[in-house]
Amino acid sequence: MISMSRRTLREVIFDRLNDVFMLVICFFTLYPIWYVLVNSLNDGNDAMRGGIYWWPRMFSFDSYFAVFANDGIMLAMGVTIAKTVVGTVVHVLFTAMVAYAFSRRELIGRRAYMMLGTVTLFFSGGLIPSYLLIRDLGLLDSFWVYIIPVMFSFFDLIVFQAFFREIPDGLEEAAKLDGANDFKIFRSIILPVSMPVVATIALFHGVYQWNDYFTGMIYINKSELQPIQTYLYRVVAQSSSNQMMAATSGTIAKSVSSQSIKLATMVITSLPIVIVYPFLQKYFVKGFMIGSIKG
Template sequence: MFKLNRRTAGDVTFDAFNVLIMLAVCFITLYPIWYVLVNSFNEGQDAMRGGIYWWPRIFSLESYQAVFRSSGIMTAMGITIAKTLLGTVVHVFFTAMVAYAFSRRDLVGQKAYILLGTVTLFFNSGLIPYYLLIRDLHLLDNFLVYIIPAMFNFFDLIIFMTFFREIPDGLEEAAKIDGANDLSIFVRVIIPVSMPVIATIALFHGVYQWNDYFTGMIYINNMDLQPIQTYLYRIVAQSSSNQMASAMPGGISKNVTSQSIKLATMVVTTAPIVLAYPFLQRYFVKGLMIGSIKG
């Protein structure tokens, strides 16, 4: 006979306390997003009165209409989509290629390379030397500044390398018997069986590329090459409605304020990744677990 474990009053109290704590954390995390969303859909002049916490008091889409009338935000969105797609593909292929070489146990100087790479995880040259390097490479005001410096990341290399080392050696040996060279093995054998880790790293880097505003702010002066997050930064940084009005075609209507424009822009720029993230969450968790266990 099995004896049923009865929950004590202490267990019930502990569980209730945990639930309350988690509800409080969820509220603190989600409410600021809800507040921005609600106020962005409220009439701008009315929102200036305050007191809007849960639902729009006077529903209005004028702020969003003003945002989408701006050619600047559509150009910035195009730059962001282009750099996210191209940057992710280039980063995944290049990092995977280097990681495959590092995963080969017969690589001469492997430990030295890994040691040098590990140092870069903790130390960097600083902004000024890096800016001078970007300038000397003629990447200032160049779309490739989003792609070339982000081609390689040593942390992603470690994840790739750990996964590659778990691939059975028999696959490579069979390919060599058929006459394949290292490049053919990598493209035709390693990549097809590595789709889980490739998807994970692609998500890591894709989110980074989408959210990156710093590169456009420091290295790009041409407004036509700035991504959506840098555009958002400049919109939020503007302090006066006159500056905001000059950036919008036809100015701002009487029912739209600089604050409502900022809120609407924040929603437009963050909505795609916020909506996509819940569906991609499991890949992020899986990426952290890759290589931790075998089987």
């Protein structure tokens, strides 16, 4: 009885310490986001005095009005939305089709293809060969530079393939008896039953497309094709925020600063992913668990 009570007490203490530890981790993870949000909602000139940690001292939306009044930001936001939607759809469909072919045991040379693909997970040609290839393909200063180079991922293929192998062969055999070809089987049977893994890969690639600033910085010179993350990078790294302040109306410009505009831009660019992610998280977890255990 004594040993049982001691063991139970140790477990309770461990659980409480674990709760405290996780709360501390959550605080250090979430507070920087809260700090940025609070300061972006404060009067810009007042925020420069410092001392704002938990709640706005002079509540104001003027920094957000200044951001949305800038045509360059709105155009960059449109480019980001377009490349995220188009890029995610193309990537998921193309990678799923290739993975479906790889999951067929009758595919000739499947092991050789898998070995070659595995090498690409660890080694790449580097930035200079990639740039030369993009240039020779005519993708510089083109919207399709966001889509074509990343329309396939071998890592995502492995995730798709593990899921497809769990689908009963009887579904395909029944469809073939009804006269369906491989493409119709893939479109009408494989994809509908693969929604968990499709949502997982869509979340992966959608977040990548939304957060990608490097592609626009390296391959795009036209301002009208820059995504919001590249635009944000230049606002933070250069003096673009001062130019944005100069473009705002006189009433708003009195209550904003270059720092408050930077913070408001960060919030605006991060908000869509923060909103969408919780709704797709359940598919994210399920997509990785399915296929890991065979029953």
